[in-house]
Amino acid sequence: TTLIGLQFIITWLSVRSARVRQWVKSEPALLFYQGEMLTKSMKYERVTEKEIYAAVRAQSIASMENVGAVVLETDGSFTVLPAISGEATALNGVEHARL
Secondary structure, three states: HHHHHHHHHHHHHHHHHHHHHHHHHOOOEEEEOOOOOOOOOHHHOOHHHHHHHHHHHOOOOOOOOEEEEEOOOOOOOEEEOOOOOOOOHHHOOOEEOOO
């Protein structure tokens, strides 16, 4: 009952207060970009190279050369974006994006 009550209170506060929302919610984080593992971001998010490779394999991609970016989403899942030419506008708003 206590955990459910705390969850309700935190959710209620995060909807009504930007300061609480910033404290509770995370931002998407860029972990791999254009052939380079972003080790600072990986260390901060506590993600290993093996986890990134597993996420890429889960998308049936055999070569990291075909990967443009890997993003750790706010729900803990990985998004693997294919390599493209031009600007990757889907990365707008992603923390540590070097665009």
